[in-house]
Amino acid sequence: FGGRLFQQWAVDMYIKLETMRLDWYSKQANQKGLVDTVIAGESRGDRIGKRIVLPRPFPGGDRDMQHRFLDAMAIVQRWGKPDYFVTMTCNPYWEEITIELLPGQLPQDRPDLVARVYRAKQRSMMDLLIKGKHFGEVAAYVHVTEFQKRGLPHEHILLIMKAKSKLRTPDDYDRVISAEIPDKNKYPVLHDLVVKHMLHGPCGALKKSCPCMIDGQCRFHYPRDFCDATLQGKDSYPIYRRRDDGVRVRIRGADFDNRWVVPYNPFLLMTYNCHINVEACSSIKA
Structure with missing residues (x-):
């Protein structure tokens, strides 16, 4: 290469x-x-x-994309709105990638290797979610693979759960989703992974030049407000528990607390060692 x-x-x-x-x-x-x-x-x-007008067999053409969109809408019409929105981003420093690099090579020098390892991880996670019923029984799902401008693949997954596996209360949200930095003494591995993969920014007043900033505001709405308990959002995503427990970490030249944590599932994060954002969809507009 x-x-x-x-x-x-x-x-x-x-x-x-x-x-x-x-x-x-x-x-x-x-x-x-x-x-x-x-x-x-x-x-x-x-x-x-x-x-x-490109015909439907041409990948990425208007007709192809329209057909895929209609397929997705038909699934929603049949099974109802999604319950989970999961985003998985490739970690270019997975051991399976770095161990295969030649001396002096960087992950960006081997996009073939990065894509192959990511694909294996992505399939493993899909099997865990669908066949392994990690969140419960799945009625239907839609997913798409995208590539960031720097070349890293990432996955967007929508899961529609069967009735008995749907999220209905704030306690259900807390059971599968966390938006807090875990205790370092009690959960050292999880703590390090959250700090490494699941902290947004710095942006806003800490770094106005951050790419997420639009018209002086973070388009992802960080930092979020502290919240003592998870609340059902009004026609949106839930408001996750983000307690002001005094936990602070300093990385990238800034101090972070629970307001900067991207919601995650602890088991998925520890299993795949990469950015995996897990959100509960609480409305058809989510």
């Missing part, structure tokens, strides 16, 4: 392949729509041009 130079070559080759596929679709569309285009152009000049 040649680092960034090889990656540039790989991207160029992929673009060539995609351009050839698009060119084939373009020629097919031109032949089929020639008469329609001429007729439309006689009455409306703005209709003349090359408007090509």
Whole structure:
């Protein structure tokens, strides 16, 4: 592997392949729509041009995305609104990745290795959630894999639970979701993982240049307010328990408390050692 130079070559080759596929679709569309285009152009000049609608088999095209959206909406129509929203982000420093790097290599030099390990972890977590019934019996689910600008893959998962496994009370939320820094003496491993993966920022007054800042406000609404007990949110996500218990940690040049914790499930965090945000969806707008 040649680092960034090889990656540039790989991207160029992929673009060539995609351009050839698009060119084939373009020629097919031109032949089929020639008469329609001429007729439309006689009455409306703005209709003349090359408007090509990609067919559904083309991944990422408008028809493909619309079809997938309608599939997701059909699932919601049949089974109801989602109950959990889970986001899993790749950790480029997983041992399975770092142990395979050659001397002098960094994870970003091996996107193939990063993607392969992430895929294995993602499948493992999906099996745990669906087949292993970690949150209970799942009636249906929708998930999508996205890539961050820096190249790290992450997963968005919506889980629709069966009736007996749905979250109904604040106690149910506290049973599976935490938004606090755990006691370091009592839970040392979990504490270190929360500090490493589940603290947002710093942003706001601590760092106004943070990418999450829009018009002077954090788009994720951090820091959150302290809260002594979990509350049912009004037409939104729940308001998780974030007690002002005096726990503080200093990382990235700032002091963090429970107001900065991204909600997580302790078992998933300890199992997969990466950022895994777990939210309870308490309305159809969540």
